[in-house]
Amino acid sequence: MRQKFDVGKFIFSLVTFMIIFALIFPILVLIVVSFNPKGFLLPPSGLTFRWYHQALTYKDFISGMYVSFVIALVSSGIATVLGVLISLSLVRYRFKGRNLLNTFFMSPLTVPAAIMGLGIYIFLAKLGMAKGVFPLIIGHMILIMPFPIMAISASLRNFDRSLEEAAMNVGAGPLRTFFSITLPIIKTGILAGVIISFINSWNNFALSIFLSTPRWIPLPMQLYSYIKFEYDPSGAALSACLIFLSGVVIILSDRLIGLDVVMGIGSKKNS
């Protein structure tokens, strides 16, 4: 059978792959630079861990990681707990204004970062809490609240209610049923929510810049000032570390939950 060369399909695939390559290009560049002895002067002339050593022993980076970690942990923890409660009420009950409330809870996604940052700053300043760790935690928590809600709601919607009914049938009260039956079953949604919200808090720059103080500077901001003032390949090394971390998260979430769940939060799963 003759195989004709399909020009149209070839061009389409070519364009697609060029664009996808462009998407991962900056990431590749950072990784290559981070291992390059000559740093930014490419092509790469060898392999070195010097920049990694420098980056990981730099005290500003270390404190940045600590700050980001604490904030992300606390804010995603609280956001997830709240997310469970909110999702339960939005998915399981019908009441007037339910759609409105749903939009309300999704609103942090629609407010521009600068405005949210400024608004929270001014308001907290009025309350006497200008900048610092609590404003940061509060700000992040508001920012990431929609994510656990989306993830857990999706889980709840696919939930088979008869499992709970069976538990109640054998004598479990509502609270017991919730903790023994419901919670374990929606744990993939909860986990996905935690991961997405943690990542978004960890990576956040725009909001943090309005609420941070010299004592509490999250990692993205540390990286920013480093790029602005110092600009050497250890910045690339740190970025590469963060990239590798994201890779680990992707693999972990794939194993634990399934990548399509994590990626498709908010949108319907494709068959």
Place this chain on the structure above:
Amino acid sequence: MKIRNWIFRNPPLFLLLPGALLLASFLVIPVGWMIRVSFYQNLPGSYMKAAWILDNYKKFLGDLWYLRNVLYFSFKIAAFTTFLTILLAYPPSLYIAKSRGRKKQVLLTMTLSPLLIGMVCLIFGWIVIFRGQGLLNQVALWAGLISEPVKYLYSLKGIIICLVYISIPFAILNLLDSLGRLDPSLEEAAMNVGANRWQSFRHITFPLSTPGMFAGSLVVFALNFSAFAVPLMLGGERFPMMGLVIYIQSMELNNIPFAAAISMILLVSSMIILFLYSKAIHRHFFRRMGL
């Protein structure tokens, strides 16, 4: 006792309460407060004084410079970036929508990975590429495309490239939503009545992907109109987009009331633009398609 009864009678409200309170306190009220602050008087060198004046708004809306070089400028950039983003996001979305299994997962991960990696890292990557001795210039010089390094850093070109880069994953998510729901037999039916692949795409696939393109363009425009991290890192103060101006006025120049007023102008103009845009799209496309 009474509270307990109320809890059992209204479970949804009880569950929603903490979250709703939090959101209301720290999002709604702050934004509301910001509206109030936008009428305050700024005290140079100091903080601000409570007042009811329109000076801040007049300073922005009455000054042609601000209107042209900030508001309109941001609008132009956002519109152009949105257009470019949707254009560039479409081929990968179509390709991925038509893939299956492992290949699809891998491609999806690659295209959406920028979302998982912080903005700062990504912009840094582009800075490395753009710099004088940067990669782009090295490659282009070597290929003979240019005779001396082109300035991308601190230039409009660089900002637009970066904005598009960050926006593409969002656009892909929305496009995939539409394209993924497309029933393949609709395209097969078109081919059956004589449409070749291009005609089938043009008359069937493309129109039916309009909801995704529309949703994607809304998200991307809103993101870019208020953009502030990219212009900050790649342009300094040379390219005053709305988000950046808000930051500079509030955090660097300490003129909070003015920044608040600009924020309000940003929100309102955003809403107006998106409202008009939605109206136009709905009238033109959706009514015709009944989607």
Place this chain on the structure above:
Amino acid sequence: MRSMMEEYGEDKRGISLKNVTKRFGHLVVVDSVSFHVKEGAFMSLLGPSGCGKTTTLRMIAGFLKPERGTINIGGVDVTHLPPFKRNVGLVFQSYALWPHMTVFENISFGLKLDKIKPKAIKKKVGDVLSLTNLSGMENRYPRELSGGQQQRVALARALALDPAVFLLDEPLSNLDRKLRVYMRVELKQLQKKLGMTILYVTHDQEEALSMSDRVAIMNKGRIIQVGTPDEIYENPQSMFTADFVGNINMIEGVILEISGRLATFKTRDGFLLKVSLEKGMKPGARVNVAIRPEKLSVSRQPPEGENVFPGTVKFVDYFGSLIKYFVELETGFQLMAENQNLDARFNAGEKVYLKLEPGHCYFIEPEA
């Protein structure tokens, strides 16, 4: 051999498949399939889910390429042609109506691609709409139509292009029973009126038997038997066909002796049957005898004649117009008998007599 060549040679129109094979990885989904649909004939491709009938259809439509074999439509070898160059009208199981186009636009789309003048398009659309009883629906959107109406639009769309042949992929399966029966008649009438050549894919035997001029039974990628509905039902060549089409009682045994036109058949359980002789049956041959349930009569009194078996009714299945009786014979062997719902009715536990005419059953070679 010669007649087969004549069949393919003279009648160049219609659909002709020769040795078509399709593989998915290591799995052979369609295995060297050959059949011919004469011009103006209604042929059903009948088989269980997964037998390869839909794959075969999609190859004829052009969405899949066969590994081997050729496909001819209307005298043209289309094996290597893309789907948009083939002259087939496909009606999808899900109808595949374009939701963003009106009924008119759905039907005229293909005509526009053929660069037909607007006036002619209008006329053609009007014609097919009246053929399918949908006149006046031009400006409706698919979502505004009922299932049955959508199905007819899908058919109209295929008709509009005057294709050489029509391929229908279980088009009635999404309709409820009454509508399905009604559409069967409509479809058949339309076919006869316009002389359409139709290949109809289905897993519903009722549809296949009632509508077709010829039926091709397919299983596991292979064509098992091709024939008229009558031949398929009354003369199944294999155990699969006998079992798949309609209900069957299958009895293993051996031919004892032959006298005249009758063979005496001894079943494994030991009872004797007198069966009409078929050529190739010799004494000592191990064969199966297939009995259709409707051919067994049930009575309270022992009837006259050959092949009378006493037994007890074990189970009664009431179907309204028919009643099925599961009768256990003395040897413990169970037979299923089907009777019309007339006056005679029997209950579980009753002792009855089953009778079978020697000409009302047939021999089948046991599967190797």
